[in-house]
Amino acid sequence: xxxxxxxxxxxxxxxxxIAGPYATKLLADAxxxxxxxxxxxxxxxxxxxxxxxxxxxxxxxxxxxxxxTSKRGMTLDVSVxxxxxxxxxxxxxxxxxxxxxxxxxxxxxxxxxxxxxxxFPELIVAQVSPFGATGPYAEYDGNNLTAMAMxxxxxxxxxxxxxxxxxxxxxxxxxxxxxxxxxxxxALANRSAHGxxxxxxxxxxxxxxxxxEYNAAMYGFQGxxxxxxxxxxxxxxxxxxxxxxxxxxxxxxxxxxxxxxxQPDTISPMALLMEDIELDKTDFxxxxxxxxxxxxxxxxxxxxxxxxxxxxxxxxxAQALRLPFAFVPDARDLLSDEHLAERGFFEHLQHPKAGxxxxxxxxxxxxxxxxxxxxxxxxxxxxAQVLVEDLGYEKGDLTILSDRGVI
Amino acid sequence: MNGAPQLPxxxxxxxxxxxxxxxxxxxxxxxxxxxxxxxxxxxxRMDVTRNLIITDNDxxxxxxxxxxxxxxxxxxxxxxxxxxxxEEGREIIRKLVAQADVVVESFTPRVMANFGLGYDVxxxxxxxxxxxxxxxxxQYGPMRDFGxxxxxxxxxxGISSITGYxxxxxxxxxxxxxxxxxxxxxxxxxxxxxxxKRRTGKGQYIDLSEQEAAIPVMAAALLExxxxxxxxxxxxxxxxxxxxxxxxxxAGDDRWAVISCEDDAQFGRMAAAMGHGEWLEDDRFSTVLxxxxxxxxxxxxxxAWTSTRDHYDVMHTLQAAGVxxxxxxxxxxxxxxxxxxxxxxxxxxxxxxxxxxxVQRHVAAKFTRxxxxxxxxxxxxxxxxxxxxKELGYSDEEITQLKTDAVIADKPNLPVPAQFISQALKLPYxxxxxxxxLQAVESDYRxxxxxxx
Numbered sequence: 097x098x099x100x101x102x103x104x105x106x107x108x109x110x111x112x113x114i115a116g117p118y119a120t121k122l123l124a125d126a127x128x129x130x131x132x133x134x135x136x137x138x139x140x141x142x143x144x145x146x147x148x149x150x151x152x153x154x155x156x157x158x159x160x161x162x163x164x165t166s167k168r169g170m171t172l173d174v175s176v177x178x179x180x181x182x183x184x185x186x187x188x189x190x191x192x193x194x195x196x197x198x199x200x201x202x203x204x205x206x207x208x209x210x211x212x213x214x215x216f217p218e219l220i221v222a223q224v225s226p227f228g229a230t231g232p233y234a235e236y237d238g239n240n241l242t243a244m245a246m247x248x249x250x251x252x253x254x255x256x257x258x259x260x261x262x263x264x265x266x267x268x269x270x271x272x273x274x275x276x277x278x279x280x281x282x283a284l285a286n287r288s289a290h291g292x293x294x295x296x297x298x299x300x301x302x303x304x305x306x307x308x309e310y311n312a313a314m315y316g317f318q319g320x321x322x323x324x325x326x327x328x329x330x331x332x333x334x335x336x337x338x339x340x341x342x343x344x345x346x347x348x349x350x351x352x353x354x355x356x357x358x359q360p361d362t363i364s365p366m367a368l369l370m371e372d373i374e375l376d377k378t379d380f381x382x383x384x385x386x387x388x389x390x391x392x393x394x395x396x397x398x399x400x401x402x403x404x405x406x407x408x409x410x411x412x413x414a415q416a417l418r419l420p421f422a423f424v425p426d427a428r429d430l431l432s433d434e435h436l437a438e439r440g441f442f443e444h445l446q447h448p449k450a451g452x453x454x455x456x457x458x459x460x461x462x463x464x465x466x467x468x469x470x471x472x473x474x475x476x477x478x479x480a481q482v483l484v485e486d487l488g489y490e491k492g493d494l495t496i497l498s499d500r501g502v503i
Numbered sequence: 504m505n506g507a508p509q510l511p512x513x514x515x516x517x518x519x520x521x522x523x524x525x526x527x528x529x530x531x532x533x534x535x536x537x538x539x540x541x542x543x544x545x546x547x548r549m550d551v552t553r554n555l556i557i558t559d560n561d562x563x564x565x566x567x568x569x570x571x572x573x574x575x576x577x578x579x580x581x582x583x584x585x586x587x588x589x590e591e592g593r594e595i596i597r598k599l600v601a602q603a604d605v606v607v608e609s610f611t612p613r614v615m616a617n618f619g620l621g622y623d624v625x626x627x628x629x630x631x632x633x634x635x636x637x638x639x640x641x642q643y644g645p646m647r648d649f650g651x652x653x654x655x656x657x658x659x660x661g662i663s664s665i666t667g668y669x670x671x672x673x674x675x676x677x678x679x680x681x682x683x684x685x686x687x688x689x690x691x692x693x694x695x696x697x698x699x700k701r702r703t704g705k706g707q708y709i710d711l712s713e714q715e716a717a718i719p720v721m722a723a724a725l726l727e728x729x730x731x732x733x734x735x736x737x738x739x740x741x742x743x744x745x746x747x748x749x750x751x752x753x754a755g756d757d758r759w760a761v762i763s764c765e766d767d768a769q770f771g772r773m774a775a776a777m778g779h780g781e782w783l784e785d786d787r788f789s790t791v792l793x794x795x796x797x798x799x800x801x802x803x804x805x806x807a808w809t810s811t812r813d814h815y816d817v818m819h820t821l822q823a824a825g826v827x828x829x830x831x832x833x834x835x836x837x838x839x840x841x842x843x844x845x846x847x848x849x850x851x852x853x854x855x856x857x858x859x860x861x862v863q864r865h866v867a868a869k870f871t872r873x874x875x876x877x878x879x880x881x882x883x884x885x886x887x888x889x890x891x892x893k894e895l896g897y898s899d900e901e902i903t904q905l906k907t908d909a910v911i912a913d914k915p916n917l918p919v920p921a922q923f924i925s926q927a928l929k930l931p932y933x934x935x936x937x938x939x940x941l942q943a944v945e946s947d948y949r950x951x952x953x954x955x956x
Contacts, residue, residue: 099699099703101695101696101698101699102695102698102699104702118719122691122695126695144743144744145723145727145743146723146726146727146730146731147730147731148730148731149730149731150731156730158722158723158726158727158729158730159722159723159726161726162719162722162723162726163722209871222868226827227842228842228846228869229869230845230846230869231841231842231845231846232841232842232845233822233841233842236822237822237825237826237827238827238829239745239763239827241740241742241748241750241761241763241827241829242761242763242827242828242829243829244761245750245759245760245761245829245830245831245832246829246830246832246837246840246842246843247832247837248832248833248834248836248837249676249677249678249680250750250761250831251677251759251831251832251833251834252677252678252833252834253666253674253675253676253677253678254668254674254677255668256939258668259739259740259749259750259751259752259759260740260750260759260831261666261667261668261674261739261740261750262666262740262750262761263662263666263676263680264662264663264664264665264666264667264720264724264737265662265665265666265720265721265722265723265724266720266723267662267676267680267684267720270684270719270720271683271684271687272867274684274687274688274691275687275866275867275868276868277691278532278687278690278691278694278866278867278868279866279867279868279870281691281694281695281698282511282512282536282694282866282868282870282875283511283868283870283872284694284698285511285512285536285694285697285698285701286509286510286511286870286872286873288698288701289509289511289512289513289514290509290511290872292872294870294871294872295869295870295871296868296869296870297868297869297870298867298868298869299842299846299867301829301842302843302846302848302864302867303867305837305843305848305863305867306683306687306848306863306864306865306866306867307678307680307683307684307687308678308683308834308837308863309524309572309678309679309682309683310555310556310571310572310575310678310834311678311833311834311837312834312835312837312838312849312861312863313556313571313572313574313575313834313863314556314571314834315834315835315838315945315948315952316571316838316849316860316861316862316948316952316954317556317558317559317571317574317857317860318556318557318558318559318560318571318944318948319559319944319945319946319947319948319949320560320930320932320941320943320944320945321833321834321835321941321942321943321944321945322833322834322940322941322942323757323833323939323940323941323942324677325938325939325940326674327674327675327676327677328677328940329654329679330556330930330935330940331555331556331930335652335654336654336675337658337663337672337673337674337675339672344658344672344673346654346655346658346659346675348652348654348655350650350652351551358918358919385931385934388940389931389934389935389938415649415650418650419650420639420649420650420651420652420655421655422649422651422652422655422656422658422659423658423659424658424659424663424664424673425658425659425661425664426661426664426665426724426734427661427664427665427721427724427725427727427728427734427735428728428734429661429664430661430718430721430725431725431728431729434645435640435644435645435646436644436714436715436718438643438644438645439641439643439644439712439715441715441718453726453729454725454729455722455725455726456715456718456719456721456722456725457715458715459688459692459711459715459716459717459718459719460635460688460689460692460709460710460711460712460715460716461641461709461710461711462692462695462696462707462708462709463707463708463709463710464699464705464706464707465695465696465699465707
């Protein structure tokens, strides 16, 4: 087996949901020893679907099975003193402690960075919360929707006369997870270079806002305030999802799709695609502003062509003309996609309860230390291993801790 | 510690051949963490983002120094303008790579190899090199040569299939979402590889497909299809995880707030905060299942309360009651929001010739030992040509010769007079305002932001 990048790291993760667990999944799949500490009832994502055959089962939540690969699973009630004592024994051996609670909760439990740094000066305490650990909203509750609302992305997504739309797939939580992962790796690099643990404090709302393309920039550099307009870019139309004979495609003329005033005698790739060279003489083909403002006319001009062809025909022809059109796959399409199959993107795992499942593979391919996914843990699966083998508790202690609801 | 605080990637050098959005977002993170990022452009093919969102939209010349889009993504970096079609240009890259830890590039596959700068060549020069290629669809596979723009890759990752109004078509987010997302993933991948290199001394190659990087966002949908045979449908702002959940109209022009209640307790607190304790006795709303079944009626009832209130009032009132809620912010409001302000999400940089400007953080995390912020202005075109060449040991005579031979440059090589392009880049503000593409244009924005001269 190939070497893995982070095999020297030990991580204790008490976070639940998406952002924290996705960050530690990226560490675990890269070889870090991650102990996922769940409350005795389990991470709440175990209650979230999808489930096989729509039968809820905390061992078979699809979301949980995706987010917790390659981790050791143990249960521990960290809200009580007996659990906090065990947690601190785990932290004594850890490089990184990940938590997803608000500052007030961590304070009540005595496990804030400030509570831990004297005993564990090299520990990196990574905290992800809806609005961040400081500031006037630090104690506010939130989720993916509140993060996307604050980010300016939502305000600019959707139709102008309807409500702003959230991006699908809990995208804000995933950005939060990726930014938490970056913060942890940055703190590790700093510890290597200069020594010392640190507090890594990530707000999911700020993480989503860090992805803003130019909403705040338009105000900070122009005084202009953008508004959602069918999710279109301010600097060009189309670049949009449009209907074709068998579904949808993304029409992207790119930098060279329409006629260039520099090459007046050349037929534009968009006109070639639509098999009508007269189109180059229209205002819509000559001027971006006309396409943008009179888009309904432009759309009615090109939609008969699009609706007469399949997505495959249009995208392959467009790409041959060097127009960067794209497909609009759904979950089913992705799972049977030939390009992804040839790249070996999806990973097929055998989970003891859920059986054969196919998970999205590594988000990037490393030549020397490829990421690798082991099935997500059953609830409390590693309790004995962690408590007895790692921490030196007696086997009899396990029963007592279980009896009292600590594990 | 004296002077400037120490940063985690001090001493790490990055050769940055990335353009546009994803790659520059990746290397901005490395630069803010202290790496010496040297980016490269070509005089005849500048980074296209130097043409986007020009400061004050005034048609002034030198537009390539006045792009907000370029500035926010390239702060903290140095830059050379180099002609890679010339052997002397490629020689400079090779010399820099010999001293570099990381190379980042975002060309379509084959371009680097065609320049003779593929990973196999560069690792001969620097055996422990980390090289990351960010592309639309990856370095191999039947779609590797597809042209790829950011606006196509969010749909290509599947995310658009679950974004949209119920019953409506798939929709893109109002930005090229997978560009920053995959750029951030690339930064984390490089930090992972740097950790491995610190431990073992080994470098490696990273093939990052923007499409693949974002597919994990689709994981629940992919598993739903496997587990139930259904590909999830678009459901606007609703969710199986909460009801009511949605984006509710507030007082004012196009003002909105989101609200999300998962369980009976949260719903009870929301009803009380809205002065509608009777909802708990209403069979349409009193249970989780009832709230999902009567979501439209519930939304109407919630909207009756929100629509007479300011969106921030809705947020603060509901949050004070323990209910998840947030104001939906536009590009101006986020710059004035007390939380983003308190946590310094925007750094003010002094960008020649534009003066003080707000630039958003690209590292979202806050640390106690250092600040991962914009450290200096985005480079002017070719600003560091001589500085970097001198560090490489080039003499003044050699540098003059490179200028004469147009191997290096500090001005673009434009096909038409610059003024023509600068004028063409002006957005038609008045017509955009009329169409509703812009909400407002405020000429006193610098005074409002406190960044006027």
